[in-house]
Amino acid sequence: MNNRQLFLQHNAQTSDAPLALEIVKAQGMYMWDADGKKYLDLIAGISVCNVGHCHPAVVKAIQKQAATYMHLLVYGEFVQSPQVAYAKYLADHLPASLNSVYFTNSGSEATEGAMKLAKRHTGRTEIIAFKNSYHGSTQGSLSIIGDEYWRNAYRPLLPDVQHLQHGSMDMIGRITERTACVIAETVQAEAGVIAPSQEWMQALRRRCTETGTLLVLDEIQCGLGRNGTLWAFEQYGIVPDVLLLGKALGGGMPLGAFIASRDVMWSLTNQPVLGHITTFGGHPVACAAGLAGMKALIEEDLTAAIPAKEKLFLQLLQHPRIKAVRARGLMLAIELDDFPSNKKVIDYCIANGLITDWFLFAPQCLRIVPPLIISEEEIREACRIILAGLDTLGEQ
Numbered sequence: 495m496n497n498r499q500l501f502l503q504h505n506a507q508t509s510d511a512p513l514a515l516e517i518v519k520a521q522g523m524y525m526w527d528a529d530g531k532k533y534l535d536l537i538a539g540i541s542v543c544n545v546g547h548c549h550p551a552v553v554k555a556i557q558k559q560a561a562t563y564m565h566l567l568v569y570g571e572f573v574q575s576p577q578v579a580y581a582k583y584l585a586d587h588l589p590a591s592l593n594s595v596y597f598t599n600s601g602s603e604a605t606e607g608a609m610k611l612a613k614r615h616t617g618r619t620e621i622i623a624f625k626n627s628y629h630g631s632t633q634g635s636l637s638i639i640g641d642e643y644w645r646n647a648y649r650p651l652l653p654d655v656q657h658l659q660h661g662s663m664d665m666i667g668r669i670t671e672r673t674a675c676v677i678a679e680t681v682q683a684e685a686g687v688i689a690p691s692q693e694w695m696q697a698l699r700r701r702c703t704e705t706g707t708l709l710v711l712d713e714i715q716c717g718l719g720r721n722g723t724l725w726a727f728e729q730y731g732i733v734p735d736v737l738l739l740g741k742a743l744g745g746g747m748p749l750g751a752f753i754a755s756r757d758v759m760w761s762l763t764n765q766p767v768l769g770h771i772t773t774f775g776g777h778p779v780a781c782a783a784g785l786a787g788m789k790a791l792i793e794e795d796l797t798a799a800i801p802a803k804e805k806l807f808l809q810l811l812q813h814p815r816i817k818a819v820r821a822r823g824l825m826l827a828i829e830l831d832d833f834p835s836n837k838k839v840i841d842y843c844i845a846n847g848l849i850t851d852w853f854l855f856a857p858q859c860l861r862i863v864p865p866l867i868i869s870e871e872e873i874r875e876a877c878r879i880i881l882a883g884l885d886t887l888g889e890q
């Protein structure tokens with residue numbers, strides 16, 4: 495059996511139609527398959543490879559740390575310099591109140607940790623989340639995602655969770671002194687790039703402050719430069735009580751984090767002690783890689799060019815089959831009529847050397863979340879292929 499057949503036989507499958515491309519190498523903006531075919535990457539492993547595949551500084555940091563030490567002890571006991579250096583670097587680039595970092599293995603686990611922290615810190619149980627939000631696939635984070643189709647098969651889930659209409663001013667009064675935390679993606683990604691208004695975000699912040707509720711912003715997908723500023727919340731003039739990070743945080747290695755003030759985070763130290771435990775969270779190799787990746791993002795000033803890149807995508811993506819393009823920096827959704835049309839364009843793109851896909855809660859939208867290093871020439875090439883794919887849909 496070849497590798498593809500073995501993959502289908504022995505690797506657990508999550509759909510009956512996986513892409514099943516066999517990629518043998520990735521570098522910068524590109525991937526190569528087993529036949530030597532080259533692909534331009536327009537999705538960065540779903541918002542992960544912000545500084546490109548195998549950035550030399552990230553590879554070097556991994557090699558150096560792997561040769562120094564790997565796993566030593568469960569999270570939180572030993573002083574491990576890659577964790578310390580990364581936590582300090584993150585705190586230096588965040589508002590002063592976000593100064594305590596709990597490293598996890600994934601975004602879902604960061605969501606889980608934040609929910610536990612909010613319950614423990616406030617002594618309350620209610621969690622408020624929003625329709626069409628995505629926060630992960632573990633049972634706790636699944637309980638708060640905002641789509642009944644994805645949740646329903648796994649009931650019973652966490653009790654005392656409310657889902658409110660995202661962006662609705664009328665709903666804000668539903669946050670009360672019973673509410674432990676409100677969890678929102680700063681910009682909803684899997685909904686097909688939905689950015690709430692400044693007015694709504696500020697009202698959410700005010701209401702959480704009034705009721706003593708923790709405001710948790712999930713920037714697992716939209717953070718770390720993706721939306722054109724280092725943090726997406728900067729564009730709303732607010733600061734969350736807890737920030738969730740993941741995906742690009744590890745520079746391509748598995749790493750997540752929930753970040754709060756030292757005071758709030760202290761709740762995890764007592765009654766019970768060890769309030770959140772992980773063996774591998776904040777793995778030294780992942781932290782070394784993540785720190786090198788975030789330093790590259792900042793030192794190469796990758797966010798500075800994002801507005802011009804976003805504008806170029808918007809200029810080029812003109813076609814009668816496009817119903818709308820929603821963009822927030824280098825996170826764009828091209829809305830088409832329906833999933834079958836979108837799938838046809840996606841298949842055309844992949845066949846023509848461009849990797850893209852659809853969004854979980856917006857299957858009619860084509861995803862554009864490339865590494866932030868994408869050049870003007872590569873944007874033109876990507877749009878040329880997408881437009882040719884749209885031509886195959888024919889006249890309406």
Ligand SMILES: Cc1ncc(COP(=O)(O)O)c(C=O)c1O
Nearest residue numbers: 600601602628629630714715740
């Ligand atoms: C906004 C958001 N939150 C949480 C998660 C969950 O992260 P992970 O898949 O690393 O568990 C994701 C993953 O797609 C995400 O996009």
